[in-house]
Amino acid sequence: MKRIFVDYKKCLACKACESACAVEQHPCHSLMAALGDHKTQVNVRVLGIDHEAFPLSCRHCDPADCLNACPSGAISRDPESGAVLLDAALCKACAMCAMVCPFDAISFKVTHRSLYGRDVAYKCDLCNERIKEGKSPACVTACHSGALVYAEHDALRGRQAVKSLRTYLLGAEGIPAHVELFRELRRKEFARRRDGEQ
Amino acid sequence: MKVVTVGTGMAAAEFVQRLRLEGFGGEIVMCSDEGFAPYSPCVIPFYLAGEPLQTVYWKGADFYDRYRVTPRLSDPVVEVDTARRLVRSAAGRNASYDRLFFASGARSWYPRPEWLETTGVFGFKTLTDMVAIDRYVSENNIKKAVVFGGGFIGVDAALALWHRGLEITLVHRNTRLLSQMTDEDGGRFATAKLAAKTGIDIRLKTTVNEIVTNGGQLKAVELANGERIETALLIVSIGVSPNSEALCGNDKGVASNDQMLADPDIYTAGDVAVTRHAVTGEQGIFATYPNAMQQARIAARHLVHGDGSFGGSINTNVLKKHIDFPIVSAGRFEGEPYTWQQGDIWRRVYLQDGMINGYLIIGDTRISGFIYHLYLSRKRVDRNIGTIISEPRHDSYYRGVLGVH
Numbered sequence: 001m002k003r004i005f006v007d008y009k010k011c012l013a014c015k016a017c018e019s020a021c022a023v024e025q026h027p028c029h030s031l032m033a034a035l036g037d038h039k040t041q042v043n044v045r046v047l048g049i050d051h052e053a054f055p056l057s058c059r060h061c062d063p064a065d066c067l068n069a070c071p072s073g074a075i076s077r078d079p080e081s082g083a084v085l086l087d088a089a090l091c092k093a094c095a096m097c098a099m100v101c102p103f104d105a106i107s108f109k110v111t112h113r114s115l116y117g118r119d120v121a122y123k124c125d126l127c128n129e130r131i132k133e134g135k136s137p138a139c140v141t142a143c144h145s146g147a148l149v150y151a152e153h154d155a156l157r158g159r160q161a162v163k164s165l166r167t168y169l170l171g172a173e174g175i176p177a178h179v180e181l182f183r184e185l186r187r188k189e190f191a192r193r194r195d196g197e198q
Numbered sequence: 199m200k201v202v203t204v205g206t207g208m209a210a211a212e213f214v215q216r217l218r219l220e221g222f223g224g225e226i227v228m229c230s231d232e233g234f235a236p237y238s239p240c241v242i243p244f245y246l247a248g249e250p251l252q253t254v255y256w257k258g259a260d261f262y263d264r265y266r267v268t269p270r271l272s273d274p275v276v277e278v279d280t281a282r283r284l285v286r287s288a289a290g291r292n293a294s295y296d297r298l299f300f301a302s303g304a305r306s307w308y309p310r311p312e313w314l315e316t317t318g319v320f321g322f323k324t325l326t327d328m329v330a331i332d333r334y335v336s337e338n339n340i341k342k343a344v345v346f347g348g349g350f351i352g353v354d355a356a357l358a359l360w361h362r363g364l365e366i367t368l369v370h371r372n373t374r375l376l377s378q379m380t381d382e383d384g385g386r387f388a389t390a391k392l393a394a395k396t397g398i399d400i401r402l403k404t405t406v407n408e409i410v411t412n413g414g415q416l417k418a419v420e421l422a423n424g425e426r427i428e429t430a431l432l433i434v435s436i437g438v439s440p441n442s443e444a445l446c447g448n449d450k451g452v453a454s455n456d457q458m459l460a461d462p463d464i465y466t467a468g469d470v471a472v473t474r475h476a477v478t479g480e481q482g483i484f485a486t487y488p489n490a491m492q493q494a495r496i497a498a499r500h501l502v503h504g505d506g507s508f509g510g511s512i513n514t515n516v517l518k519k520h521i522d523f524p525i526v527s528a529g530r531f532e533g534e535p536y537t538w539q540q541g542d543i544w545r546r547v548y549l550q551d552g553m554i555n556g557y558l559i560i561g562d563t564r565i566s567g568f569i570y571h572l573y574l575s576r577k578r579v580d581r582n583i584g585t586i587i588s589e590p591r592h593d594s595y596y597r598g599v600l601g602v603h
Contacts, residue, residue: 008600047593047596049593049596049597049600049602050602051602052600052602054596054599056596068488069488071208071240071241071256072238072240072241072256073238073257090253092241092519093518093519093522094240094516094518094519095516095518095526095563096240096487096488096516098516098524098563098566098567099514099516099524099526099570100488100567101567102568102570102571102595103567103595104563104564104565104567104568104595106563108518108522108563116244116248118520
């Protein structure tokens with residue numbers, strides 16, 4: 001099962017993932033159509049947390065609390081890709097799923113998938129159509145800094161463990177030099193703003 | 199082996215589906231006092247709000263065919279003969295079982311059952327109720343309604359009919375709506391916000407005492423304070439009681455163990471089952487869908503594989519219907535309160551021994567999942583709970599993960 005992994009230290013908060021997701025999810029598949037459209041659905045949200053950034057989207061958990069909480073049959077799992085999918089046609093926006101999602105990955109609004117003129121729950125669908133064609137999810141394709149990685153769950157976990165050990169033993173983070181420099185600048189900028197406030 | 203379910207509600211549907219998924223090949227009979235495929239009670243009010251009936255069948259309208267079930271519908275089960283392993287219906291039909299799944303749910307409790315004989319007075323619990331209300335409202339061009347009872351179902355009813363365009367008066371005996379899932383302050387906040395956002399006329403600390411009829415047709419209701427409200431539609435939703443008479447002879451619910459067994463060959467689940475609370479350990483009926491589903495899965499697993507154990511129920515609930523104003527709560531409202539409010543958002547967490555004992559999150563679902571997991575995992579949060587609920591950008595979970603404080 002392939003999943004989207006977040007290497008947040010490489011996130012430059014450029015929001016290319018958000019734009020790509022909005023275009024991918026929009027019925028017209030065009031940036032011009034998605035801009036200024038209040039029904040545009042963006043399934044990934046880059047959080048700015050002081051000097052850090054984190055692209056937040058559904059983790060497609062297994063077992064998934066949202067799937068087990070949905071009383072209207074709207075949330076299901078694709079047996080092939082393992083993606084947790086939300087069918088807006090069945091969703092009643094009752095918030096049972098949002099109540100138990102620890103990641104705040106489910107939001108509500110009137111989207112292009114709303115059938116009854118009211119808000120529905122929406123979240124990342126792992127670009128289920130795209131990945132079945134052998135492509136990566138739109139956000140991963142758009143990410144140029146390596147903060148979003150689409151990879152096999154177990155293999156990547158293994159590599160991460162090796163990397164963590166190397167980091168622990170050698171003190172090397174494995175973050176590219178230019179990204180490290182950017183992080184440094186961002187940290188200083190935030191520190192400067194904080195000091196300015198006091 | 200032959201399995202019979204009493205009830206075709208959410209627990210029974212989940213149970214039967216699980217049985218089939220786990221490879222159970224025996225005969226399954228499902229009994230119901232209604233004539234529908236399994237439907238979701240959480241969804242049925244939306245039918246009144248104008249959404250298609252098809253969506254209420256949360257596991258598909260062809261459920262009985264797809265899972266090879268013999269349905270026995272529109273014929274309530276009135277007696278379970280545990281000695282002879284038989285269930286008897288009101289029409290006098292018997293069905294024998296090897297294993298019984300008793301999930302008959304709950305029914306509306308009416309202070310004056312005779313009111314229901316009047317045209318224009320309805321309960322708000324079943325799809326039968328919804329279809330009747332829908333037909334009544336359309337055929338008589340109803341413009342006003344009075345909802346008696348401001349618990350979860352009452353508020354649900356008021357919002358569904360409000361969404362349909364009716365002018366609603368909501369009568370509730372307590373000082374605030376949703377008194378079971380809110381504390382005093384939170385409940386008052388939620389009540390005021392609901393009234394402001396919808397324009398529903400909320401009458402607190404009073405009850406509907408009498409109905410005024412004319413030739414069997416409802417004309418008006420009289421409140422305890424003597425006030426008279428003209429209306430041709432009254433919804434009575436002041437409480438429910440479990441349908442446990444057929445098995446236990448009383449309406450106190452069916453006691454169960456951690457395998458969801460009420461008897462060596464009778465499983466129970468859902469709104470009729472008395473279970474243990476996962477955090478406090480107290481016995482009670484925790485009538486929400488996630489509990490019913492987990493209980494049904496445990497029962498199915500135990501029937502097929504002989505193992506599995508239920509970890510307990512959680513009294514967590516959320517009301518968010520027709521307007522974007524969620525009210526989330528869980529646990530007990532006792533202990534040391536931490537409150538935070540900003541505009542439409544109101545949060546309160548109760549701590550006991552440094553752990554979350556209960557919480558109430560109104561106006562916004564952000565961080566509610568994080569708080570829910572902190573509550574379940576019994577983590578100590580006394581040092582940072584104030585920060586968690588008051589983080590201006592609602593990102594306390596991610597702050598913790600990234601180590602940015």
